[in-house]
Amino acid sequence: MEYVDRLHSAISRCNSPAMVGFDPRLEHLPEPFRSKAEESAVAAAAALIEYHRILIDILTNKVAVIKPQSAFFERLGHHGILALADTCSYAKERGLLVLMDAKRGDIGSTSEAYADTFLGGGFKNAFPACDALTVNPYLGVDACEPFLEYAKKNNAGLYFLVKTSNPGAVSFQNHGDPTLAEVVAKQVSLWSSENMGSASWSNIGAVVGATRPAELANFRGLMPSTPLLLPGFGFQGGTVEGLGRAFDSNGHGAVINSSRGILFAHQREDLSYLSNWEDKTAHAVEEMVEQLSVFAKK
Amino acid sequence: MEYVDRLHSAISRCNSPAMVGFDPRLEHLPEPFRSKAEESAVAAAAALIEYHRILIDILTNKVAVIKPQSAFFERLGHHGILALADTCSYAKERGLLVLMDAKRGDIGSTSEAYADTFLGGGFKNAFPACDALTVNPYLGVDACEPFLEYAKKNNAGLYFLVKTSNPGAVSFQNHGDPTLAEVVAKQVSLWSSENMGSASWSNIGAVVGATRPAELANFRGLMPSTPLLLPGFGFQGGTVEGLGRAFDSNGHGAVINSSRGILFAHQREDLSYLSNWEDKTAHAVEEMVEQLSVFAKK
Numbered sequence: 001m002e003y004v005d006r007l008h009s010a011i012s013r014c015n016s017p018a019m020v021g022f023d024p025r026l027e028h029l030p031e032p033f034r035s036k037a038e039e040s041a042v043a044a045a046a047a048l049i050e051y052h053r054i055l056i057d058i059l060t061n062k063v064a065v066i067k068p069q070s071a072f073f074e075r076l077g078h079h080g081i082l083a084l085a086d087t088c089s090y091a092k093e094r095g096l097l098v099l100m101d102a103k104r105g106d107i108g109s110t111s112e113a114y115a116d117t118f119l120g121g122g123f124k125n126a127f128p129a130c131d132a133l134t135v136n137p138y139l140g141v142d143a144c145e146p147f148l149e150y151a152k153k154n155n156a157g158l159y160f161l162v163k164t165s166n167p168g169a170v171s172f173q174n175h176g177d178p179t180l181a182e183v184v185a186k187q188v189s190l191w192s193s194e195n196m197g198s199a200s201w202s203n204i205g206a207v208v209g210a211t212r213p214a215e216l217a218n219f220r221g222l223m224p225s226t227p228l229l230l231p232g233f234g235f236q237g238g239t240v241e242g243l244g245r246a247f248d249s250n251g252h253g254a255v256i257n258s259s260r261g262i263l264f265a266h267q268r269e270d271l272s273y274l275s276n277w278e279d280k281t282a283h284a285v286e287e288m289v290e291q292l293s294v295f296a297k298k
Numbered sequence: 299m300e301y302v303d304r305l306h307s308a309i310s311r312c313n314s315p316a317m318v319g320f321d322p323r324l325e326h327l328p329e330p331f332r333s334k335a336e337e338s339a340v341a342a343a344a345a346l347i348e349y350h351r352i353l354i355d356i357l358t359n360k361v362a363v364i365k366p367q368s369a370f371f372e373r374l375g376h377h378g379i380l381a382l383a384d385t386c387s388y389a390k391e392r393g394l395l396v397l398m399d400a401k402r403g404d405i406g407s408t409s410e411a412y413a414d415t416f417l418g419g420g421f422k423n424a425f426p427a428c429d430a431l432t433v434n435p436y437l438g439v440d441a442c443e444p445f446l447e448y449a450k451k452n453n454a455g456l457y458f459l460v461k462t463s464n465p466g467a468v469s470f471q472n473h474g475d476p477t478l479a480e481v482v483a484k485q486v487s488l489w490s491s492e493n494m495g496s497a498s499w500s501n502i503g504a505v506v507g508a509t510r511p512a513e514l515a516n517f518r519g520l521m522p523s524t525p526l527l528l529p530g531f532g533f534q535g536g537t538v539e540g541l542g543r544a545f546d547s548n549g550h551g552a553v554i555n556s557s558r559g560i561l562f563a564h565q566r567e568d569l570s571y572l573s574n575w576e577d578k579t580a581h582a583v584e585e586m587v588e589q590l591s592v593f594a595k596k
Contacts (some may be wrong), residue, residue: 023408025407026421029317033495040422041420041421041423041424041532042421044421062544064590067559069404069408071404071411071412071415072403072408072411072413072427073407074379074411074415074420075411075414075415075420075421075424075425076421076424077379077380077383077415077420077421077424077425078376078379078380078424079376079424080377080379080420081372081375081376081379082322082376085375085376095526102507103387103404103434103576104369104401105401105434105436106367107462107463107464109323110321110367110369110370111369113369113370113373114372115497116377117369117371117372117373122339122372122373122374122375122378123324123339123373123374123378124338124339124342125339125341126339126373126374126375126376126377126378127375127526128517136401136403136436136437137436137470138434138436138462138470138471139434139459139462139466139470140466140467140469140471141466141469141470142461142464142466142467143462143464143466144464161437162407162439164436164438164441165405166405166406166437166438166440166441167440168437168438168439168440168441169437169441170438171438171439171440171485172435172436172437172438172439172481172482173436173438173479175473175474175476175478175481176473176474176478177474178468178479180473180474182391182513183470184433184470185371186471197327197394210318215546223544228558229421238591240581253317275552278355
């Protein structure tokens with residue numbers, strides 16, 4: 001089944017477009033994982049494997065997709081890649097989709113090597129094939145093509161960076177008129193139209209960190225069949241009202257990421273009546289799913 | 299010592315700005331490594347470790363800097379990262395500088411995690427600290443700042459992608475007037491001026507894949523103190539005449555990369571009189587060093 005169809009089927013089942021980002025900052029892990037991780041890179045990787053398996057169990061059947069952030073695993077060297085592979089494999093085993101947030105981008109056969117790593121299983125299945133990957137388009141149209149070919153071959157998805165959510169995104173992405181982000185959006189929309197799923201949505205998506213509703217509406221207009229990754233819920237300032245126009249009446253067309261809202265739930269004072277991190281996290285997941293279910297019920 | 303001073307001292311010692319890219323495509327390894335690598339990802343990683351150590355011995359005292367391409371190692375999962383770490387460590391041990399070609403780019407603490415991985419030794423020295431790193435600027439000025447901070451803290455270098463050498467680079471990098479690449483170049487030049495070494499060159503560099511002399515001259519003018527990484531020698535079409543204006547009269551200010559010219563030397567028909575891959579590779583290295591020594595002698 002095409003990526004976007006698997007995604008929308010999972011979103012419908014969970015009745016929410018919520019996605020959870022796995023950005024493991026070691027100093028913010030719940031205990032006992034934080035203390036264990038302090039010892040060494042090996043211990044930190046082992047702690048992440050254990051922690052993420054429990055977290056994935058909490059998310060199973062509640063959230064459609066997780067988004068591991070490669071950088072935080074890479075910090076642990078090869079031990080971290082082993083942990084990342086375990087997290088991806090276990091999530092897939094439990095029926096969650098895995099969108100790898102690695103923001104890769106290079107040229108020719110190097111782009112092909114990245115695409116193979118994250119979407120094709122790497123060399124002799126050295127790394128689990130993920131459902132989708134984030135890609136940085138700076139290097140140009142031909143540099144993106146190997147990713148598109150791999151996505152097609154593996155029924156996988158891509159999310160090209162179009163407009164990111166950081167304040168400084170304007171420095172380059174807003175350059176020119178039309179802006180660079182708009183030019184990239186038009187190119188992504190063309191790729192989307194060439195890689196459609198069974199309904200009106202494509203396997204080829206875009207990261208749009210628009211916090212203003214008018215901006216999001218503009219990008220939705222430029223990319224009518226492109227599923228969006230909205231990195232803006234919770235800590236990054238996105239609101240439910242602002243995000244509505246990314247979705248169709250089936251609640252399809254976008255996923256909304258929360259990382260800290262879930263990963264930092266164990267630190268919440270207002271949940272101190274709950275006795276352990278698992279219960280606090282499960283509570284935060286339910287809150288998020290419930291808040292975002294408004295899009296599924298349009 | 300600052301990165302750019304270490305680099306220029308090594309370039310002066312070798313009398314050549316040649317850099318060798320380590321882009322290990324398994325199907326192009328010399329025998330017996332190619333056959334060994336076919337077995338499994340573990341075997342491939344072991345083959346790369348052995349092959350690269352011999353290659354580094356051949357390059358020692360001949361070439362100032364090597365540029366491992368992370369993608370080809372990542373294809374081997376965590377085994378590949380172990381091989382990449384070994385290659386970096388061994389090169390440093392032999393006195394070569396290591397410029398990691400990972401083209402990372404993200405926002406805030408995620409950029410920080412990437413910078414820490416490649417320039418700061420990662421978590422508890424999980425990965426060898428490299429001398430320099432390539433960075434993708436698409437996400438914007440604030441997204442690049444954590445890389446700059448880490449570079450400063452570790453006396454390391456950065457090479458921001460400004461203009462890449464692929465034909466499709468024009469699609470986004472030439473957008474607007476001034477072009478996006480020119481806008482990025484001006485920003486990089488500002489960062490360069492804030493991070494100078496002991497002479498007239500900065501630790502903050504740029505990738506400029508200009509194949510036309512006038513284009514290279516334009517970028518050199520926009521970034522007068524920025525060391526350039528020129529990815530264009532040999533297979534990618536750069537010529538000695540075109541590249542001259544990147545250098546000052548000391549032969550400083552740029553490195554010129556060759557990957558396939560060295561890595562594929564064992565396949566050269568015209569070197570069949572040499573009996574093994576080591577001799578063919580050493581011959582190709584000497585050729586390259588000699589050809590590029592023209593810049594050191596200006």
